[in-house]
Amino acid sequence: MKKKIILAYSGGVDTSVAIKWLQEKYKVDVIAVTIDVGNEKDFKVVRQKALKVGAKKALVIDGKELFVKYFIFPALQANALYEGQYPLATALSRPLMAKLLVDTAAAEGATAIAHGCTGKGNDQVRLEVGINALAPDMKILAPAREWGMTREETIKYAQDNGIPIPVTKKSPYSIDENLWGKSIECGVLEDPWAEPPADAYTWTKSPDEAPSKPQYIEIGFEKGIPVSLDGKKMEGIALIQKMNETAGKHGIGRIDHIENRVVGIKSREIYEAPAAVVLIQAHQALEAMTMSKDQLRFKQKVSVECADLIYNGLWFSQLNRDLSAYILSSQRYVTGTVRVKLFKGQATVVGRKSPWSLYNLSLATYDKGDKFDQKAAEGFIHLWGLPVKTQAQIQLLGDKEGPLSIMGPDEEKKKK
Numbered sequence: 001m002k003k004k005i006i007l008a009y010s011g012g013v014d015t016s017v018a019i020k021w022l023q024e025k026y027k028v029d030v031i032a033v034t035i036d037v038g039n040e041k042d043f044k045v046v047r048q049k050a051l052k053v054g055a056k057k058a059l060v061i062d063g064k065e066l067f068v069k070y071f072i073f074p075a076l077q078a079n080a081l082y083e084g085q086y087p088l089a090t091a092l093s094r095p096l097m098a099k100l101l102v103d104t105a106a107a108e109g110a111t112a113i114a115h116g117c118t119g120k121g122n123d124q125v126r127l128e129v130g131i132n133a134l135a136p137d138m139k140i141l142a143p144a145r146e147w148g149m150t151r152e153e154t155i156k157y158a159q160d161n162g163i164p165i166p167v168t169k170k171s172p173y174s175i176d177e178n179l180w181g182k183s184i185e186c187g188v189l190e191d192p193w194a195e196p197p198a199d200a201y202t203w204t205k206s207p208d209e210a211p212s213k214p215q216y217i218e219i220g221f222e223k224g225i226p227v228s229l230d231g232k233k234m235e236g237i238a239l240i241q242k243m244n245e246t247a248g249k250h251g252i253g254r255i256d257h258i259e260n261r262v263v264g265i266k267s268r269e270i271y272e273a274p275a276a277v278v279l280i281q282a283h284q285a286l287e288a289m290t291m292s293k294d295q296l297r298f299k300q301k302v303s304v305e306c307a308d309l310i311y312n313g314l315w316f317s318q319l320n321r322d323l324s325a326y327i328l329s330s331q332r333y334v335t336g337t338v339r340v341k342l343f344k345g346q347a348t349v350v351g352r353k354s355p356w357s358l359y360n361l362s363l364a365t366y367d368k369g370d371k372f373d374q375k376a377a378e379g380f381i382h383l384w385g386l387p388v389k390t391q392a393q394i395q396l397l398g399d400k401e402g403p404l405s406i407m408g409p410d411e412e413k414k415k416k
């Protein structure tokens with residue numbers, strides 16, 4: 001009996017060629033596994049294609065619910081944005097894929113897992129580190145890294161082997177998408193000076209073609225998780241889909257990012273992530289209302305660590321477990337409603353309320369009902385400024401350059 005290999009199958013040219021190539025090179029049976037993480041794809045067609053190209057078996061696994069529960073929402077609670085910009089849609093999906101591929105390999109008695117990533121990207125790192133963590137003895141094959149074919153050669157190989165190539169004008173971009181966003185690269189986007197052409201975007205309207213009237217939405221959160229839209233309870237998948245659609249229509253969620261890949265390359269990536277952008281913004285607004293200054297500051301640091309770790313493919317590390325525990329704990333009181341205005345490419349938080357709000361009107365107001373003890377400010381300032389005052393008396397006022405020396409010699413010369 002032939003050995004069995006699991007192939008992470010997308011339905012594209014590369015993974016289709018990989019089916020044939022793996023069979024020929026390794027004399028194995030290929031089981032194509034396609035994971036649905038909310039891509040806009042006809043999975044029946046993908047499955048049929050795998051079988052047609054020669055896969056012994058083709059499985060489609062619905063990973064949407066797991067994706068939302070264990071990956072998207074925890075990342076939202078963390079406000080995870082890689083380098084402050086990228087909501088990590090692609091990056092978050094890879095550890096889930098690794099898990100489902102490993103499970104399928106076990107169920108099917110397969111001895112190896114193959115994927116279609118090249119040697120230049122992040123996704124090979126995320127998938128393989130994930131698989132290694134979950135199944136240390138599993139063999140991993142990366143045909144696209146091994147076969148050394150150019151794009152043209154791959155297409156020629158496909159034609160020679162009767163692998164259908166889409167006849168419709170192929171998109172000049174390399175695309176990866178799921179519920180949390182769409183990643184777009186290659187083609188003209190490789191020129192960092194070139195503005196992305198209109199056809200790079202499919203989830204979002206151009207802000208200048210967006211509706212000329214703003215739309216207001218109310219997002220309800222419970223412990224940092226969005227649970228309702230405009231007062232209507234919604235499940236995660238439906239809520240995210242709805243947010244993508246609504247915010248996308250207003251041209252919200254376009255991101256143009258020069259990012260630092262794990263493998264040392266700077267790359268230019270375009271993202272469309274309407275739901276992620278709005279939800280993270282709204283979530284942050286609710287945190288600002290319900291968490292102390294110190295909690296917020298500390299959480300920001302954790303957030304950067306979480307985003308890096310997700311991007312860098314270290315999902316299954318114990319550090320992730322530790323940070324996740326902190327993030328989860330931090331969300332105890334992040335419950336309430338945020339009102340967001342969607343208008344011409346911009347989402348703006350215009351209102352927030354929470355039963356746990358730390359905002360206290362009688363402390364904040366400048367009007368009647370002020371409970372703030374203004375007299376207490378005097379003593380507070382005296383002690384708060386004491387170290388600065390002490391230091392100034394000893395080191396600053398005696399300095400012959402005078403107080404301006406604190407700005408440095410150049411600045412000072414300009415002043416003179």
Ligand code: ARG
Nearest residue numbers: 090091122174175176183185
């Ligand atoms: N740069 C993004 C990341 O590393 C997306 C990678 C996949 N993008 C693509 N267009 N194929 O997570």
